[in-house]
Amino acid sequence: MSIYLDYAASTPLKKEVLDAMxxxxxxxxxxxxxxxxxxxxxxxxxxxxxxxxxxxxxxxxxxxxxxxxxxxxxxxxxxxxxxxxxxxxxxxxxxxxxxxxxxxxxxxxxxxxxxxxxxxxxxxxxxxxxxxxxxxxxxxxxxxxxxxxxxxxxxxxxxxxxxxxxxxxxxxxxxxxxxxxxxxxxxxxxxxxxxxxxxxxxxxxxxxxxxxxxxxxxxxxxxxxxxxxxxxxxxxxxxxxxxxxxxxxxxxxENIQDTSKALKNKRDYLLDGLTKLGCHLNGDLNRHPGNMNIRFDDIPGETLLMNLDLEGIA
Ligand SMILES: Cc1ncc(COP(=O)(O)O)c(C=O)c1O
Missing domain, CATH: 3.40.640.10 (Type I PLP-dependent aspartate aminotransferase-like (Major domain))
Incomplete structure (x- = not known):
């Protein structure tokens, strides 16, 4: 199974959008x-x-x-x-x-x-x-x-x-x-x-x-x-x-308040779990509802990225 979390870089095209185009x-x-x-x-x-x-x-x-x-x-x-x-x-x-x-x-x-x-x-x-x-x-x-x-x-x-x-x-x-x-x-x-x-x-x-x-x-x-x-x-x-x-x-x-709130809840849930594993959030929570920018002590970002990619996580 692969997990795509890089929505700030680009999002998948929605089917309804393609149909309209x-x-x-x-x-x-x-x-x-x-x-x-x-x-x-x-x-x-x-x-x-x-x-x-x-x-x-x-x-x-x-x-x-x-x-x-x-x-x-x-x-x-x-x-x-x-x-x-x-x-x-x-x-x-x-x-x-x-x-x-x-x-x-x-x-x-x-x-x-x-x-x-x-x-x-x-x-x-x-x-x-x-x-x-x-x-x-x-x-x-x-x-x-x-x-x-x-x-x-x-x-x-x-x-x-x-x-x-x-x-x-x-x-x-x-x-x-x-x-x-x-x-x-x-x-x-x-x-x-x-x-x-x-x-x-x-x-x-x-x-x-x-x-x-x-x-x-x-x-x-x-x-x-x-x-x-x-x-x-x-x-x-x-x-x-x-x-x-x-x-x-x-x-x-459409329903931006509800969808952004739901997105924020999912982000907070993930952040909560990762924090328990010892990660730190960069910047405060006055941020985009779907954004999480984190660091782990002693693990370089590039190494983490490559290893996550091997596990199918972007
Ligand atoms: C804040 C910001 N500005 C500009 C751009 C560039 O947009 P585009 O990919 O449409 O050229 C991006 C995309 O990465 C972005 O995140």
Missing amino acids: LPYLTDYYGNASSTHSFGRRMNQALEKSRRLISKLIGCNKDEFYFVASGTEANNWALKGIAEKYKEKGNHIIVSAFEHPAVLNTAKHLEENGFDVTYLLPDSQGHITVESVNESLTDQTILVSIMYVNNEVGTIQPLKEIAALLREKEIIFHSDGVQALGYLDFDIKDLGVDLMSFSSHKIYGPTGVGGLYIRKGIKIKSLLDGGAQERQRRAGTSHVAGAVGFSEALKLRV
């Missing part, structure tokens, strides 16, 4: 930008998916953009904002434990003349609003702090950070990839200006993600090409991907 991979075809009936049918499915996702995260449909991955969304957010607002200042703040899609993008910007501060989390895995405040300068144009860390699963105080930055007119991006479908949030209530998402973390297909860009925020495009995504993100639309992403999100957020 299949017609757009087989029976229906055409380019969603074409004005003939084949194209219009594809476009209707694309826009229906956009409306559904926007409604579920709490934004206007014109504020949600389909992209190819969480990685692209993060690259677009950081590079697009840095480029557009560089006349205003050249300082950017990111947390030091962002996903490489943010960290390496920040390094790229550093190599191109931007000044980047990498904020350290506290010992329990949280970025404090005070530390953000202390790092701001009159040159700060952008702050990027993830909602849920992909390794320790800890939840960051986005609402407080957003309130601070809104007051100072500094743009706030958050990588929401690990939070979507697991935390019950409303994007307007959080107050972020941009937020990145990925479909394959919520039982949707790989190769599709999203970026929320609040109305009024200016951003440079990452890709040059056609006029897709309201002229902001070129490339023929991945309609089946968008349909799958929206279906996956719909299924995840």
Whole structure:
């Protein structure tokens, strides 16, 4: 028997999601930008998916953009904002434990003349609003702090950070990839200006993600090409991907409170058993309901991983 526990890395595609996608991979075809009936049918499915996702995260449909991955969304957010607002200042703040899609993008910007501060989390895995405040300068144009860390699963105080930055007119991006479908949030209530998402973390297909860009925020495009995504993100639309992403999100957020609670209970049960065997939890419990990041004394992580793999446990 094999046991897969690496859901933060990727989730299996849900059968219902595949069923929703299949017609757009087989029976229906055409380019969603074409004005003939084949194209219009594809476009209707694309826009229906956009409306559904926007409604579920709490934004206007014109504020949600389909992209190819969480990685692209993060690259677009950081590079697009840095480029557009560089006349205003050249300082950017990111947390030091962002996903490489943010960290390496920040390094790229550093190599191109931007000044980047990498904020350290506290010992329990949280970025404090005070530390953000202390790092701001009159040159700060952008702050990027993830909602849920992909390794320790800890939840960051986005609402407080957003309130601070809104007051100072500094743009706030958050990588929401690990939070979507697991935390019950409303994007307007959080107050972020941009937020990145990925479909394959919520039982949707790989190769599709999203970026929320609040109305009024200016951003440079990452890709040059056609006029897709309201002229902001070129490339023929991945309609089946968008349909799958929206279906996956719909299924995840239905009864999100109950499913997240059930997930948390299972996690706590496992953690309880492992703690009795002598493991330690990294970070506190203010974290993703399905995340457990643990260590054992004197056992290197790599050795543990290889041995668990031999036992069929991922
Ligand atoms: C927090 C976070 N951001 C971004 C990504 C990248 O998303 P994608 O795999 O869709 O490029 C991941 C996936 O590992 C992630 O966990």
